[in-house]
Amino acid sequence: MSWPPSPDLLAPLAPWFDQMRRALPWRATNLDAPHPDPYAVLVSELMLQQTQVATVVPYFTRWMDRFPTPRALAETDEDTVHKAWEGLGYYRRARFLKAAAGSIAAEGWPGDLDGLAELPGLGPYSAAAMGAIAFQWATPALDGNAFRVLARLLLIAGDPKVRAAELRTWLAPALEAHGPSRMTQAIMELGATACTPAPACGTCPLADRCGAHRAGRTGDIPPIAKRAKAKESALWLVALEAEGQVLLHPPSAKGLLAGLWRWPALDATALTPQLTAQSPRPIIAWPGWTQVYTHRREAVSPLHIRLDARFKPAGGLRWVLREGLADLPLGRRDQRLRDLLPTPGQTPLSAPDPRALVKACAAPSE
């Protein structure tokens, strides 16, 4: 194939997408005009960062019912916004979305790609996708799926990301020719459905012109990036309850878990379990699980211990009414223990001494 090939190479994608596209609640019916609700595109773009389409759909629908406009979202308090995001993970996206909504409510939508990229939470990819899908700008959006499709189609060996600028220049005329929104979503759709890491080339509208397919190189284009080994840790996730209240860390203002309440999580290697037959009070446990994060895996052992009286907690912990738990935004791991509390658990054979758990959560003078 001579370089650069004609962007017409992508032409079969447009009718394929018109016919095959999945009905997603944020997609406009008319792909030849600007989207009737750019805010819906913004919400979907933020939710789709790091999260699968099938998970996002019900969240998106509830979110749009609850916060139908940028102003409605901007005027809602942060706890309520986090609560609505609960379960989607990567909670700073919720704060970015609220901040972006505030900016849009105050100043209107930006008029160009640079302005979109300045909205909180929109990196170069999301801004370009917004530009194309919401406003019909010929702003090529390259995410992992798009890089994979284009690398294979154009038989690009090596990491296609190093050729991002060149690929954007190549893609822009195809966006102009077939409609920026249609072509952007068509590439995304192909990457999500047919041109997956193990591609289904038999269903692909580009199979007759795809360099990697014709060369039998779909297995090594693009090369698989080596992942750093995830860090492993083990912890006791503890619900200490006394006088109708439970002990939690209130939300911090910064960091990955900003805005979220958390259970005390105690290093399992520092608190050795003992036989619970010797325990001074009953301990309830449920089967543990592995919580997987991008670069980390936690072996979580959930526990519930009832105490007779509250104690003065260590700085950074607070007693809250157990009946108010459902209204607090919690991350996925901590939600899981909250949801276990009303279910029957078991007395484990061994667990840490509750006095050691209390000591780890109590103010130094206790």
Ligand code: SF4
């Ligand atoms: S033919 Fe196969 S490898 Fe090429 S773009 Fe289509 S699905 Fe991807």
